[in-house]
């Protein structure tokens with residue numbers, strides 16, 4: 001399999017082409033866009049800090065919401081927000097059923113250490129089981145089972161911010177996740193494909209529960225560049241900022257690990273139990289990624305890590321090493337049993353051929369015009 005000689009995208013990535021040196025078209029597009037973006041960026045942490053101070057004087061109980069997974073990216077974000085920016089956060093941890101207990105322990109330890117309020121949201125397990133079963137059984141190559149799950153976690157955060165009247169959400173998405181989030185065209189396409197997958201499953205109750213969750217998106221504004229933070233606060237909206245969007249914060253796991261360990265006895269997952277390696281991701285990612293390698297022929301981590309490599313925050317060699325998919329013995333069987341999924345299905349299944357989407361219109365008609373205009377995640 002051909003892999004870009006600069007990032008880690010394989011030849012199976014949709015729309016990829018390679019030049020004579022084996023560098024992909026996405027790397028070339030990235031280089032072209034880098035210079036254009038420069039004037040619209042904050043140049044230092046001090047500038048960001050100054051721009052965020054206006055959130056202190058809004059007379060609300062919390063200045064912002066910080067979703068915390070227990071991994072180093074989000075822990076580092078929270079430490080900075082509290083200790084360097086002096087903002088008062090409400091911390092939110094989403095427990096969807098397959099979190100490693102070490103991750104939850106990190107969350108609890110850090111919140112105690114910083115003396116901040118923590119809200120743990122437990123998703124209804126029945127709903128999450130259904131979600132993973134439907135999307136693992138799907139033959140849609142463009143949608144990973146991690147997408148609807150990630151969307152639910154994200155929307156839970158927004159919902160809490162809306163309910164507690166919190167005007168700002170800052171999370172620890174890496175530059176790779178941020179780039180995926182900023183691609184609005186792709187996000188719309190993924191949404192309609194997710195709806196089609198659920199329609200194909202015939203589970204209308206699940207469809208109903210799933211689509212209802214998206215209403216809160218009307219209230220969010222995703223941070224694009226410094227102008228979004230320099231504007232006055234819009235009391236009707238929730239501004240969403242991925243912390244690592246600022247160029248002076250690097251997604252360097254080893255460096256962040258040192259900072260977290262020094263501050264509060266942060267614990268890594270057991271060696272070999274997270275995918276990609278060195279992350280604090282949930283268990284279900286193993287099954288989702290095995291399914292994705294079968295149907296999509298790459299994972300969304302290849303997408304994410306290729307952006308991180310291009311940004312110079314990880315070497316290509318390290319990324320390729322971290323992306324080696326080698327599930328712990330017996331784990332796939334356990335996860336498949338949890339969601340009532342037949343693993344043998346993956347031995348024979350073929351990806352769906354791209355065909356005209358007759359169901360697309362039906363799915364879109366469920367959204368109001370207003371929701372449709374504001375759609376992005």
Ligand SMILES: [Zn+2]
Nearest residue numbers: 004007024027
């Ligand atoms: Zn590339």
